Amino acid sequence: MEEFQECLALSDLEDIETRGTLFTWGNGQLEDPILRKLNRVLGNQSWRDTFSDVYAFFDAPGDSDHSSCVVDLNVNLRSRKCSFKYFSFLAMHPKFLETIKSSWDEDIPVGSKLFSLGQKLSHVKKACRKLNKEGFGNIQQRARDALSKLQDIQSRLLLNPQTAYSAKRDANTTFYHKTCIAHEARNAxxxxxxxxxxxxxxxxxxxxxxxxxxxxxxxxENSEVQPFTVEELKAIIPYRFPQEWTDDFIAPPSDEEVTGIIFAMPKS
Structure with a gap:
């Protein structure tokens, strides 16, 4: 095994992520069973970069003593659509008001007022994303990356608390990105x-x-659960909500209430 490990290291090969059975070979003897992981799927870093989502599935052996293996190279994962979030620091950009006004005043197709509002908001969202990327270097994404890097370093230090290792780990950004790819593959x-x-x-x-x-x-539905009837609830809950309060609660909000709530919100 030592020679085998040296061979893998010299060839820049390592096990790819696996699913399915842990052991891939058995002697088939119930009295004295022996299980081993003899079958492996190996790849180098260049191969991982090309197939970042690759994994190997070891199936049950069936009528053989070795597990069959299927390697999935599927990289056509659908990208997740992220919701838009407005960040208050965008207003610090010197061209913020100019850019927002220009986007709001762009020509839009003829439609209902609600359709027009949606189109204008869509233009403004694109302008905000552009300001964020060009003026602030997409700071929230960099913050998420930094937090992810910190958590990864902390996890590794808890497993192998070596000062030299931590210094090398923190400075090696290429190794960090490779680790992130492997981490994502393990958790998929x-x-x-x-x-x-x-x-x-x-x-x-x-x-x-x-x-x-x-x-x-x-x-x-659970057929064994029977809800209380209105009469039963009234019998055990004597309190009655005043009718005038009920009318206020079910009434639609007025324009003044909507305006007051909107302008009472924090600026950010």
Whole structure:
């Protein structure tokens, strides 16, 4: 094994992320069972850079004594659409008001007032993202990256608290990004098992299976649970809400109330 490890190090090869069975070979003897991880899938850093989402799935051996292995090179993961967030520091940009006004005044297609408002807000969001990227270097993304880097360093120091290691780790940005890629690969959900014990590994099917599971878990009525009737609730809760208060609560808000709430909000 020592020679094997030296060979891997000299060849710049390492195990890729795996799922499925931990051991890949067995002697098939119930009285004196022996299990080993003999089969491996290896790759170098260049291969990882090309297939950042690669993983290997070791299936049950079946009628063989070795587990079969399938390597998934799928990199067509759908990008997650992030919601827009306005940051108050954007207003510090010297061209903030000019840029926002110019975006708001852009020509839009003819439509309803609500459609026009949505188009104007969309133009303003694009302008805010551009200001953030050009004027502040996308500071919130850099802050998230810095926090992620800090947490990764802290986790490694808890496992291997060496001063020299921590200094090298903190300065090596290339190694940091490689670690992040490996960390993401380890935490990705590659497949799920359905009710018929079939492996589902298509991204859309995995998502739908997860939704169906929780819908069946949380979306069914329990026939053994009987809710209280209105008469029973009145019998155990003698308090009655005043009718005039009820009228106020169910009434739609007035224009003055909406204006007051909006202008009472903090500037940020």
């Amino acid at each position: 959900i590659r497949y799920l098992m359905d009710n018929e014990d079939q492996r589902i590994d298509q991204k859309e099917a995995v998502k739908n299976l997860a939704v169906e599971y929780f819908q069946s878990l949380l979306g069914q």
